[in-house]
Amino acid sequence: MRIDELLKGASERLSSVSETALLDAQLLLAHVLAVSTSYFYTWPEKEVSVRDSERFNVLLSRRELGEPVAYLLGEQSFWSLDLEVAPCTLIPRADTERLVEVALSVLDISKVNRILDLGTGTGAIALSLASEHPRSIIVGVDLVEEAVALAKRNAVRNQLSNATFMQSSWFESLEGGELFDLIVSNPPYIDPEDAHLSQGDVRFEPKSALVAENHGMADIEHIIQVAPRFMKQGAYLMFEHGYDQAIAVQKCFVEAGFIAVESFQDLGGNDRVTIGQYV
Template sequence: MNKTLGELQKQAITELSAYSDSARLDVDLIICHVLSISRTALITQDRMVLEPEQLNQIQQLIEKRKQSYPVAYIIGSRHFWDLELKVTEDTLIPRPETELLVEMALSLFAEDQTTRVLDLGTGSGAVAIAIAKARPEWSIIACDNSPAALSVAKQNAETYQLENIKLINSDWFDDIPDQQKFDLLLSNPPYIESDDPHLKQGDVQHEPQAALSSGRDGLDDIRKLIANAKCFLHAHGWLWLEHGFDQAQNVKDIFTEHNYTNIKQHLDLFGHTRISGGQLG
């Protein structure tokens, strides 16, 4: 049976509402992806009759979403900052709270100041690429221990034709030369407790687990980063990290334990402390 775009949209939203809290957005993104149209066109072209092949493809992807498969992986992209980034199952899906790291980076140093930045565990390259695009005079290195994730980051950097970003295969600092010093280190590291049941639920269950969990209290990688970062910072350089909404005090204590100064923390839009930073004295 033929369906118009509007009829399919309404039906799909009703079906998906039992499985997703963002059914309307999910359906819109899937339809726009298959038909290569904008969300505005969903309104202006709602009487368009779909071809059987289009209808079948959309319905297949809606069924996939019903199985909690992330929309970002279904359509192969995610919006972050002012970017549209390719994502795959080899990368974490960039989230709005991670934009706090970009905001902090851009606020710390002047636009025309010679600034060296290292993004640790770059994944899709979201943070590094956002900064590199906004600050073409800065020098950015982004590292990850996953060659597959670095391949995605490379494609994203090439999309925006960035010449001030370099990608390195490194497990945290392992393959960063000791003589290299940076003004700013950034990371969205794994920080979920390894036995957290949420790791097996919703979208998260499909994301790379090594990029999500970090020991019994979720802080193993954060401890490693804070302990080792000082060797790679210029005097008065900064380290900023994303962490869980309930880890702020523990992260602050780790910064204090390692004698960082000017320790600061910032809230996300929900009022949770989600990033913390410290300065090399």
């Protein structure tokens, strides 16, 4: 079958499960054929072999069931990086780039910064900061051993040597007296009763990386309480959080004695990142 015919049929199949049906189809077919999506506009009349059509159909069937395109491809772009992804951790999302932007805005580039990324997952945040500040030393921790291995592979994949990764339940495996200039985290922040957990791509992502008790606030509260033991004076702590959690996160910061507490919006105009400074 011709490329244009194959994509048209695939887009129709995916239209009921994806708002970006054509793009999804293009990405999957490009993966199968080992070409870029621009190839389809140059050679729409090219015939696709039976073998490649069958491989494409398998991926389409999985996508029809709601499996995220990133998991099907095994990779996802984030910031300036090309990351390997896997079902053991969350798929990096564009909203999280706002956390990277805010982190970069508070770093003193004249010195060697020590940065801690809690719940690093793919290593997206840690590696983005490592790429922007080669002199900085970044440590990423994650509870899931497979995620730590994935983050290490992504460091190699993107040729970044100033970020290291280790298994830890938040701060537990860190040495006493190890202090940081900046602590960042995209922790679990979804209420266990949130209906969105049974909808869309998120159904396929690990619940342990999504859900927190106390209406999604439990892990954020824990981190705010413990973080000062690992922060230099004047250091910043910042989180990505839910669109409706900014006030609650700000309250936690203030009650813990942080100053310069402020929230920042994502591209959709939702409060997405809140920071506080330790004194």
